[in-house]
Amino acid sequence: MSETITYHYAKPSTLIREATADELFLAKYSEVQKKDAPCFFWGRLKDPYITARCLITLSNVVQSSFNLSPFEWKLLKDPIVTAGNEKIRFEGFSHCAGVYARVDVLPGGHDGEFPENGTTNVDFNQAMIAALSSIGKTENVVLSVGKKEVALARGNEKVVERKVPLPTKWIKGLTTVQLFLAEAEKNFSFNKIQTLQLFQSLPNGKPKADYYLVMRGNKPAFSPIKSNAAICIGGIHRLRLLEPLLPLADELRVFAHPQMQSTTWQLYFGAVRFSLSLSRDFWRGFSGEGAALESLIEDVPDTWIDAVDKYSYANQEFNPTLLAIEEGMDFKKVDNLTGRLSAMGLLGFDLDENHFFYRRLPFKLHRIISLNPRLKDAEKLLAENKVEITLKSDSKIEARVEGTGVKHLVILEGENERCTCTWYSRHQGERGLCKHILAVKKKLIS
Template identity: 35%
Template sequence: MATAQAYAYTRPSGLAGDQLGLSTSGGTTDSGPKAHPHFFSGLLTQAAPAAAALLGLADVAQARYHQPRPTSMRDPVVTCNGDRLRMESFSACCGVYARLDVLEGALDGEVLERGTTNVDVNGPLREALARVGGSDPLHLAVGADELAVTTLDGAVVEKKVPLPDRWLRGFAEVQVIASGFDLRAELGRAEAVRFLRALPQNPRVEQWAVPAGRTLRLTSRPAPGAVCLAGPHRLATALPLLRFARALRVYGPAVTSGSPPVASAWELELPGMRYVLTLSPEVRRGFSGEGAVLEALATDEAAYDADLVGALLAFEPRVEPDLLAERASLPAGRVRAALTQLGTSGRVGYDAAEAAHFHRELPYDPARVAAMNPRLRSARALADDGAVRFTDPDLAVVTSDGRPRQVRFEGDRVSCTCPWWADHRGGRGPCKHVLAAKLVRQADKEMSHR
């Protein structure tokens, strides 16, 4: 399923000489909504790596790693957090999330406003970026009134891009998943180049990278400390950046010898910037189906707290939960749950390098994200239809399609007797029966407190 997302630009983005202009379309700023926000004007001091990384970001947005076929170009999301520019995109199949963080050391100019928008990336701009080399800086304007390249008649340029709903859900899912990552390995430049260049490019290969001295060793089985690498060909956009690389850092969740495939993040440190590729657990699985956000979407308390916490965000590059807890007069645990809820509508992302959320605003509302989750819709229908019956405070029977399923609560763990749970063990989010039982349990708790 896809909807048409319309972007209106005053003129195309372009590169002429040493002038790079990125045209903006509709966004939210710290002073309110703007049709064409103007975020930055100044020097991009590391031109060649920035141009190559931006090209890589655009290549991810155009790629379909599972069942490759031609796809239309999608425009990256750009957030100005004051001390940095963050540029984000998803692959068309939603299995790869890419982000370029242009940090303070690579920017020399004036931040005019903070906020989030889409920027135009077109064919001629891609061709021009591929020719950027040398050490001279570029003059960068993000949303300037006067860009280097203009249309002949000055008319507004409109692009309509098919935007799959699963691509939108990916923004919600990936920040929840990445918040469970820890740094697993760090390779110096030489080791990083050798490792990445030696990777097999077979899309059917599913391997694990295990730290071995100063490098990584590939194996076919998981082990403690390993990082899942499903479809090594999905790291291909990092290869042209290796000539600029200073280090490679790899992030993932804790695994054991019996772990199923999991997501991972691969971060190239470049001069003054970071290029990050986050891979879904399998090539055929996109982030949109992982179900990591379902529990956050299903709780009313987190939704209430999210409204309060969201009003306190101001496009910070690092969101500090303890500071927010003090300002919102909420316990830190509830603030973290609220940040997860805000992430379900794309209002916060997660930076594994800094182990912190960051504020951005996407043009999607929480209700739309919730409506795009069929498991949550089914769970709410079960709860509303009276299909959930608690036989014990920690045991519920959920009747679905005439079949009773037992949902058991054991501390922080919940299990179900349905086939979905038997197949995934919660690895792809809770099943509809668990969600329905949690909804009813939460409603009963709120009733007893009134």
């Protein structure tokens, strides 16, 4: 007696012929079905005191603002909590979205179960902060993370925080900060004594000029004078958010973006880790940097995005290089997929493990355009036939893009991309491509 299993494929296999190469895509059957479980994690924290101090610092970050009015503060909420792959991650931004913080409770930091992976967004109100502040070093604390709430219990006391809407500004910030982190490199590692010495040199007040992390022999210091191998820090006063944790940390590692668009400061407490990422300047929020725009130019089939989302859900991590090798995909297309998943807030980045981790957020493809107005404006320019390619050679592209009462000149020459618009003049490409360069690049591949 034989058994027959019938698979239903969403689409047929296809052969795509292009000028440079042919690509064969074989249809697959996926057994990945996302479960709708009410609980993502339930268990005991092994070091509740350290975890509580880290969460209080995270809350301090979320309650901080370096360029917004008190009225605007009230429009934003508190931590994103993700449970999965034996880790619990708490994330948040300052109100201005220029500081990103994350608490990672690693496998050795808890003793519990993960019935299902998932993500929720809650508001840490005063009751939760008070409960965290009163946790001692020897207490038995149980944490639960669910679809609609996060709860902390010890003895007969239990504090519950309900789910709140995820701010749009945070999704935009998550897009940029993860891509910056993926490009960051570890520059320094300091022990407890070096870390405390370093922060003793933190300047008072709110310096407007850049400061630099420098080494003087074996001693690190902050200095207003740049030197070789120094790390540039804008808005250095934001590092004071770390001060309550410094006496408890075993190690500090400092990571910097190659173009110094961000710096990340990671403190280590055994199986608990605290990360603080600073934008280039205190007045610049990660939500407005546009780091993903380059990868969003080329269209990617929605079915690919859905497939990679399921792949990430099943594995709880996403390694673009490994995916490209295993699936025989072009690296540029994988970068485009990474950009799209990041643009929907589905990916975070772990610097120590050097790969993206998965957040289970509502899967909305239309979110890509709605959260990237420059990309939307570029598509509008193309739809209105306002982009004209005037020169196209192997080494140089020139185009005229019609603006309001003026035509902008766009020049693409190797890695150099220039435009005569005000955005490019002001930012020189540091905050992502302007809409005119985006429109020209999109026209070239259409």
